[in-house]
Amino acid sequence: MRHLHRTLIAAVLATGTLTSAAACSSSSGSDSGGSASGTYTFWDPYPQFDDSSDWAKRVTGCGAQAGVSVKRTGMDTTDLGNKALLAAQQGNAPDVMLVDNPVVSTLVQAGILNKASDLGLDTSAVQPNIIGAGTLNGAAYGVPIGANTLALYYNKNVLKAAGVDAASIKDWATLTSALQKIKATGKKGITFSAIGTEEGSFQFLPWFWGAGGDLTKVNAPAGVAALSLWKSWVDQGLAPKDVLQNTQTTSWQEFATGKYAFGENGTWQLANAAKAGFPYGVINIPGEHGGSAPVPTGGEFVTVPVQKRTGRYAVSTKIVNCLVSPANLLATDTTLSYVAPTAAVQKQQVQQDAALKPWVSAVAAARGRTSNGLGTRYPVISQQLWAAVQSTLSGGKPAQGALDTAQQAAAAHS
Template identity: 80%
Template sequence: MIRTRRSLLAASAAIGTLLSLTACGGGSDSAGSSGSAGGTYTFWDPYPQFDASSAWGKRVAECGTKAGVTVKRTAYDTTDLGNKALLAAQQGNAPDVMMVDNPVVSTLVEAGILNKTSDLGLDTSSIQKNIIGAGTLDGSAYGVPIGANTLALYYNKKVLSDAGVDAASIKDWSSLTAALKKVKAAGKKGITFSAINTEEGSFQFLPWFWGAGGDLTQLDSGQGVAALTLWKQWVDAGYAPKDVLQNTQTTSWQEFATGDYAFGENGTWQLGNADKAGFEYGVINIPAQKGGSAPVPTGGEFVTVPVQKDTGRYDVSKKIVTCLTSAANLLASDTTLTYVAPTSAVQTQQVAQNPELKPWVSAVAAARGRTSGGLGTKYPTISQQMWTAVQSALSGGKSPESALKTAQSAAEKGSS
């Protein structure tokens, strides 16, 4: 059941906070109601970069054809999609199928907009638990992940070689910092990342926060302070540029692509650009403080089925979702979107086709959902305080300890 207008408006505010901090039009056509053959089904996604003639546009249309209907696809920027979904729910014309960024799922669920996958008969048993976890609340999944992307460290082979650094020697924070020191001494630049005051900044800080053993319910723990202290030390020593405070993930990538930096923290989605950068590169997992791979946040979308007044439409919607996410079709869908598949079987196929994806598959296996662990709709408030603390500490306004103490206090008030 759709909840009250007040609940929807509250959820809309939460989504606005989350998305403006970050990382369609339409509605159900009356034709084809009650799941009858033919008719038009609406499909919203956050990929305006793909038009109808793109591989992705064709895949969506194909899935409609296989289900015996026409799919009317509309693409919005990620920032707009969640709020449009809430507005459509208020007006009773939500799309039949909708792809949303994984942190938004919990907010839409709280507003009563999404169906459980179990109620629709969608099978998610083969999906890795850490990936499905980003869209799971109280033990129930509310969508099927199309795939996942995440973060790792790209490195410039020549810059490291000239500085006498072997990428294989980087196992923990100490060895990474030692490498940055050598790179700077050799006249090059160390590492670039995004510490901007949006969700992108939190997204990039999380591997270091989690890699120290930090917990999002306690931002000012000793582990959290250690992670923020690491970043501040890098900026203060000149191992990372001061403009990380303004860097988006895109502008951070552009810095790495100049060829002057040893490392760039970025995502799977930059692989195509990496191949065009004009220098040899490699990829390693982000190291945890004391060694091993740090947990990284899962990015990527869930294919969801919004609540409809006409429940007879769900049968066709289920066919469309299955067409995009079934084991037989995931390889094509994820290749099109440059995602790591959410199942180990398809990941194996991806690596066989493209060995460059091997470190990314490993990173996704260690990844965590930002709203997992029961955080749900509390995450946007916590994230905002996290990136505010990062900005405060790196700019020199407060010490890491003081910045995170303020952040924790504000997060507790905002989540209460």
Template identity: 60%
Template structure:
């Protein structure tokens, strides 16, 4: 995962989320119309997690276009995701939150719970047409906050040259057993089976979740027999040499770099690597992550929501909402999602994306099966559960605990938080 997408797709900003619990409707807005975008204001502030883009790039140009179309000048600031979370928390406490906030989707529920974000009924935002599973990350207690700008997720890239030499037909990989058989064939041919990220951070949980959910497990019961089967799969691969010991310390980018050596049959990675793999010189393909007994495993959604922070001057919401609708509209989504390496949150735009680039088809399928990390009513409970999950993965893959013991300890710790 690139540095740009790592911070977004894996919610590195969750490290700061504990601070939000002390914020209870504390975003009072600014009394200065020029800062808050109140009635009569000619400017709005927008913060996003894309510091790598400058005025020559498509995203900032779209931001300015949406401002011009709605009669406002937009003052845009890009932060790294962790910095963005911290900055918006401080701003909310001080009453000068930005007019528009583009934020990593797992952060939405926590900011909403802390009163930092205004709901769509209040602001007038319209999220109709958005795929339900993508929108779910922004739904909290019956209210929706913001509009998703797009989504990314995980699948399995494979090296066609390696698989061909091992006698593996990727179309026959339909479940965990057939995947493990394929990894063994690759290993027997003198190459390495699969690499992934099992690091002790949100990236590790992000990468484990397709296997966890693909077993039928739920995050409300980390120690279930289904969950144990998923962790046993990963730990078994490491113990058998089908996955390297480096997965314990790999982040998503380092796992990707291992795959680019040409020595691996598979890597678990995301939509954001589609451009780089095309430039890599590898003969490659993509398949969805299989469920234990078949089908496509639900992978977690990455990506941002465009939201409106709570303001004291509620007259500002009309202009902010107009800008958000412009940024997320079907007319602009194709260019925006291409720029951000996202699958669109809109089905019609997804079809346009596949027409323009057939390599996106498996990613559209993967996003359609994906789940929000804070969905299923988890909301602000997710960060604590995720931390215990990655701790269990680390313990099992290092051999310090069995999968069963590691997950039982994780469930006990998560339940006591």
């Protein structure tokens, strides 16, 4: 996921502090929904894009196409979530809102979002696993604008010097064997993020799910196997001890030094990979016994918050439909390094940029963190999961003990 710090709203919710944070933001929502009939408000988690950006022009262009002007506000997702809750309480929510997919279930539980079907928004062409991240009780609450996920970047020079063929990596055993061969040449094995935040959970999930893990039973054998794998890599020096502090950005910076064979990271690093100064490739993260491991989906959903003035929904729906039209999905997702949520646009993306092919495959195997009925239980489980990873990799508790503690804590808060 491009900006995983955004998902910290989930962790805030898990500790019960979001509402109080929102209540302190009384100045933030005053102009959010009470605008003139010809002006529609749009919030997104892209504060890095100013009015001159392609993204901002696309949003205002979709408003113009719907016959209205759009007042766009970009803010960090944590702020966006807090302000959305406050605005809803005050009855002046924005007309359209782009939110990180794990946040959807939280906003639905708060009664803030409309069902896509109630607005006449068609999600039938969206890949089931992508729409699943924003689906609760069988109903979608928005339309995904794109998805990103994780895979393994590899340094072709490092693998070649060690006599390792990337195509030979089929499962955990062959990956570990490759790492050992690479270490023997004096190079470093694999780097990833195991930091004690949502980023750590996000990066651990492919290994957890790749062993057959179930987030409602994190201490089952599958979870223990995945955490034991990471622990064994750190203990053998196949992964650095600083994974405990690594964000996905700092992990990428390590890989970009050219000293590492593999780096677990996301679609959003493609532009940086092209500038790395060495030839690279991408393979899917392997499952324990083979095949591609399920990976978590990142990306945002375009949603329509609940309004007192329900007559505004028709125009809001036009704006959403414009943003998720095939032509705009292709332009937007190429700009943001997202994989489109529909097969037809994915095909066009790969035709334009062959480097996206393994990412399309990875997204096809991905799953939503809040899917399968987890909803707002996910943040609680995730927080305990990353705490278990930290505990084991730092030498505090063995994998089974750390995950037993995590399971007990998660169950107590569910």
